[in-house]
Amino acid sequence: xxxxxxxxxxxxxxxxxxxxxxxxxxxxxxxxxxxxxxxxxxxxxxxxxxxxxxxxxxxxxxxxxxxxxxxxxxxxxxxxxxxxxxxxxxxxxxxxxxxxxxxxxxxxxxxxxxxxxxxxxxxxxxxxxxxxxxxxxxxxxxxxxxxxxxxxxxxxxxxxxxxxxxxxxxxxxxxxxxxxxxxxxxxxxxxxxxxxxxxxxxxxxxxxxxxxxxxxxxxxxxxxxxxxxxxxxxxxxxxxxxxxxxxxxxxxxxxxxxxxxxxxxxxxxxxxxxxxxxxxxxxxxxxxxxxxxxxxxxxxxxxxxxxxxxxxxxxxxxxxxxxxxxxxxxxxxxxxxxxxxxxxxxxxxxxxxxxxxxxxxxxxxxxxxxxxxxxxxxxxxxxxxxxxxxxxxxxxxxxxxxxxxxxxxxxxxxxxxxxxxxxxxxxxxxxxxxxxxxxxxxxxxxxxxxxxxxxxxxxxxxxxxxxxxxxxxxxxxxxxxxxxxxxxxxxxxxxxxxxxxxxxxxxxxxxxxxxxxxxxxxxxxxxxxxxxxxxxxxxxxx
Numbered sequence: 289x290x291x292x293x294x295x296x297x298x299x300x301x302x303x304x305x306x307x308x309x310x311x312x313x314x315x316x317x318x319x320x321x322x323x324x325x326x327x328x329x330x331x332x333x334x335x336x337x338x339x340x341x342x343x344x345x346x347x348x349x350x351x352x353x354x355x356x357x358x359x360x361x362x363x364x365x366x367x368x369x370x371x372x373x374x375x376x377x378x379x380x381x382x383x384x385x386x387x388x389x390x391x392x393x394x395x396x397x398x399x400x401x402x403x404x405x406x407x408x409x410x411x412x413x414x415x416x417x418x419x420x421x422x423x424x425x426x427x428x429x430x431x432x433x434x435x436x437x438x439x440x441x442x443x444x445x446x447x448x449x450x451x452x453x454x455x456x457x458x459x460x461x462x463x464x465x466x467x468x469x470x471x472x473x474x475x476x477x478x479x480x481x482x483x484x485x486x487x488x489x490x491x492x493x494x495x496x497x498x499x500x501x502x503x504x505x506x507x508x509x510x511x512x513x514x515x516x517x518x519x520x521x522x523x524x525x526x527x528x529x530x531x532x533x534x535x536x537x538x539x540x541x542x543x544x545x546x547x548x549x550x551x552x553x554x555x556x557x558x559x560x561x562x563x564x565x566x567x568x569x570x571x572x573x574x575x576x577x578x579x580x581x582x583x584x585x586x587x588x589x590x591x592x593x594x595x596x597x598x599x600x601x602x603x604x605x606x607x608x609x610x611x612x613x614x615x616x617x618x619x620x621x622x623x624x625x626x627x628x629x630x631x632x633x634x635x636x637x638x639x640x641x642x643x644x645x646x647x648x649x650x651x652x653x654x655x656x657x658x659x660x661x662x663x664x665x666x667x668x669x670x671x672x673x674x675x676x677x678x679x680x681x682x683x684x685x686x687x688x689x690x691x692x693x694x695x696x697x698x699x700x701x702x703x704x705x706x707x708x709x710x711x712x713x714x715x716x717x718x719x720x721x722x723x724x725x726x727x728x729x730x731x732x733x734x735x736x737x738x739x740x741x742x743x744x745x746x747x748x749x750x751x752x753x754x755x756x757x758x759x760x761x762x763x764x765x766x767x768x769x770x771x772x773x774x775x776x777x778x779x780x781x782x783x784x785x786x787x788x789x790x791x792x793x794x795x796x797x798x799x800x801x802x803x804x805x806x807x808x809x810x811x812x813x814x815x816x817x818x819x820x821x822x823x824x825x826x827x828x829x830x
Contacts, residue, residue, distance in 0.1 A: 290314075290411065291335060294321045295328030295342040295351065296370065301393070305341055305370075308397055314408055325349030332358050337365060339407060344371035355385040364414070366407050370395060436461050437517045443573065444473060444525060444580035451574055464513055466529070468572050471514075472539060473579040474526040475565040475587050476500065476550070479696055481522025484560060496554075500524055503549050511542055527576065536569050563587055588653050610648035615641060615659060619666055626670045626709070627761065629716030634709050638663070642702045657693070660701045664689055667712055674758035684711075727752060728766050731759060732774070739778045740802045745771055780816040783809070787825045794821050 292311065296302045302321045311318055319335050322328035326349040328342060340358065342351040355367050367385060372393040388410070389403045439457055443449070451467060458465050478484055485493045497518055504516035504526055514528040526546075531538050543564055554560045565587025567579035618641040625633045641663075645656050668685060688708045695701050730752050735743065748771065749756045763771050779801040786797045798809040813821050 289317045290338040290408075291319045292316050292339040292341065293319060293328065293331055293335065293337045295323075295325065295331075295340065295346070295354065296321075297323050297343060297346040299323075301343070301370070301395075305395070305400075308395075309401065309404065314404055316404070316408075325351055325354030329354050329357055332362065332365070336362065338411065339366045339368070341368050341370060344369050352381045352385065355387065359385055366410065368403055368407070432461065436463060436515075439463075440515055440517050440525070440527065441519060443527070443576050444519070445577060447577045449574050449577075454573060463515070465515075465527070465573055467574070470530040470532070470535065470569050470571060471573060471576050471579060472528045472530055472536070472569045473567040473576060473583045474528065474543070474546075475519075475567075475580070475583045476504070476524040476526070476546075477563050477565070477587055478522040479561040479563055480694060483694060485522065496560075497524075499553060500550065503553060504546065507542070507546055507549060511545075512538065525580065530569055539566055610655075611644060614644055618644070619662055622663060622709075623666045623670060626667065626712060626716065627674070629713045631710045631713040634713060635706060638702060638705055638709070642698055646698055653696070656698060656701065660692055660705060661689070663705050664692065664708070667709060671712070674761075684708075725766075727759070727762060731763060731771065735771075735775050735778055739775060739782065740800060742802065742804075743775060776812060776816065779803070780813060783813060783821065784817070784824065787821055788828045797821065 294302045294305050296305070302323075306318050306321070316339065319337060320331045322331045324346040325342070328340070328351075329349065331337075332340065332354075340355070342354060344351045351369055351371075355369075358365060358367070367387045369385075369387050369390045370393060371390070388407055391399060391403060439461060443454075455467055458467075488496075501516050501518060501524060504524060508514045508516060508526060508528065512529050512531055514526060516524060516526045519525045528539075528542070530536065543566060547562070547564065550562055554562070565583040565585075567581070567583030567586065570576060570579045618637050622634065622637050625637060641659070645659065664685075671685070688704070692701065692704055695704060731748055734748050734751055738747075745756050745760065749759050752759060760771055763769075763774070767774065769777075783797055783801050786792055786800060790797075792800070794809075795806050798804075798806045801809070803809040803812070810820055813819075813824070817824055819827075
C-alpha cells in the first residue's frame with residue numbers, strides 16, 4: 289500500500305479529501321493529517337509518505353517551504369498542491385518543487401481522481417524502473433569477476449590507455465592497482481595446451497585452470513600485490529607490483545618459488561609442462577602492455593631453449609638476424625639431395641638450417657614453423673615429381689603435416705623432419721616404387737612403337753605413370769643418353785633403313801619417321817650420319 293498524508297489548515301478540507309475517494313481501491317492508505325507545514329513536515333518525517341496532498345498558504349510554514357524541505361529528504365515523494373488562490377507565482381513555485389500537479393479549491397472530484405491515477409501510473413513506472421535497476425545491479429555485482437578479468441586483459445593489450453579511464457575503472461572494480469607503481473607481467477603457458485586439454489573432460493580442464501590461477505594468486509598475495517587471470521586457453525598472466533625495495537631483483541626468486549609450487553601440484557594430477565615468460569619492468573600501469581609483449585617474446589624462445597623453462601626477455605639479445613638467403617639455399621639443396629636418397633647429407637642440411645634458425649634473433653615461432661613447413665613442401669613436391677606418391681604415403685604425409693603444427697620447440701621440429709625425410713630416403717634407396725630396368729624397357733618400347741608420331745616426353749611419362757623429370761633423370765642415369773637422344777637415334781636408324789631398302793621420296797621418309805619438315809630431317813640426319821639423306825642413299829644403292 290502507498291502511504292498518503294493530507295496537510296491543510298482547514299479541517300473541512302482535510303476531512304473532505306480523506307473521504308471523497310475510496311483510497312483503498314487505488315492501493316493507497318491515508319496515514320495522517322496536519323494543519324500546517326511545520327506539523328506536516330514532522331508527520332512526513334515520522335511516517336515517510338509516498339504521496340502528500342498539501343495546501344499552499346498555511347500559517348507557520350506554507351506548503352511551498354514544506355515541500356522544499358521534504359524534497360531534500362524524500363526526493364521520491366509525490367506532492368500535489370491544493371490552493372484557493374489562482375496565483376501564477378504560487379504555480380511557478382509549485383512547479384519548481386517538481387510537484388505532480390496543482391489543484392484549485394473547491395476541489396473537483398474528477399480532477400482529483402485524474403491526478404491520483406496519474407500518480408499511480410507514475411509510481412508503477414518508477415517501481416518497474418527500480419526493480420529493473422535492482423536486477424541489473426544484482427547481475428552487475430555477479431559479473432564483477434568477469435568484468436575484472438576483461439579489464440585486466442585490456443590492460444595487457446592496450447598500448448596507449450587513457451589514465452583517467454583506467455583509474456575510474458579500477459575504482460569501480462575495487463582493484464588494488466595504484467597507477468604510479470612499477471609493474472611486471474608474467475606469462476605462464478601450458479605447453480601443447482590444445483592436445484593436453486583435448487584429452488581431458490571439460491570439468492578437469494576447468495579444475496586445472498582454476499588451480500593454476502589460485503596457486504598464482506596465493507603466492508602473489510603472500511609476496512607482493514597483483515592479480516592472476518586466464519588470458520586465453522592454456523595461458524595465464526600475472527600482473528605483479530614490484531616491491532620498491534627490490535625492483536627486478538624480486539622476480540627470479542618469485543618465479544622459482546612459483547615454478548616449484550605449480551610443478552608440485554600438477555605432477556600429482558597429470559604430466560604437464562609449463563613455460564614462464566618474464567617481461568621487463570615498467571614504470572607505471574599504463575605501460576603494462578609493453579611488459580606483457582616482452583614476456584610473450586620471451587616465452588616464444590621456448591622454441592630454441594626447450595620445454596619447462598623460465599625465460600627472461602633479454603636472454604637472446606646478442607643473436608644475429610636470420611639469413612633467409614641461406615635458408616633458401618638449404619631448401620634447394622634438400623630438394624636436390626632427396627633425389628639421391630642420401631640420409632646423411634639430408635641430416636647435415638637440416639642441422640645447418642636449424643642451426644641458422646637457433647642462432648637468429650627477430651624470428652619467432654610462426655616463422656620457424658613456416659620454414660619447417662617449406663621443408664615438408666619440398667618433400668611433397670619431390671614425391672609428386674618423381675612418382676613416388678602412393679595412397680599410404682599420402683596418409684602419412686597428411687599426418688606429418690598435422691603433427692608439425694602441434695610441435696612447440698625447434699628441437700622437436702628437427703627430429704620430426706629428420707624422421708620423415710629419412711623415410712623418403714629409404715624409399716628412394718630401395719626403389720620400391722618400380723624397378724629401373726622395367727621402366728627403361730617400357731620407355732624404349734613406347735619410343736620404338738610410336739617414333740613416327742609427334743611423340744613428347746609428356747606422352748611417355750603419362751604412359752608409364754611417372755613424372756617427366758623423373759623418367760628423364762632415370763633414363764640418362766641408366767642408358768647414358770637422354771630420352772630425346774634415344775628418340776632421335778631410333779628415328780635415324782629407321783630413316784637409314786628406308787633410304788636403303790625403298791624408293792620413297794625424302795619427304796615421305798621424313799613423315800614416316802615423325803618429322804614434319806624435310807629441312808629439319810636433313811639437318812638431323814647429317815648430324816647423326818655425317819652426310820645428307822641423298823648422299824646416304826646414293827652410297828648404299830650403288
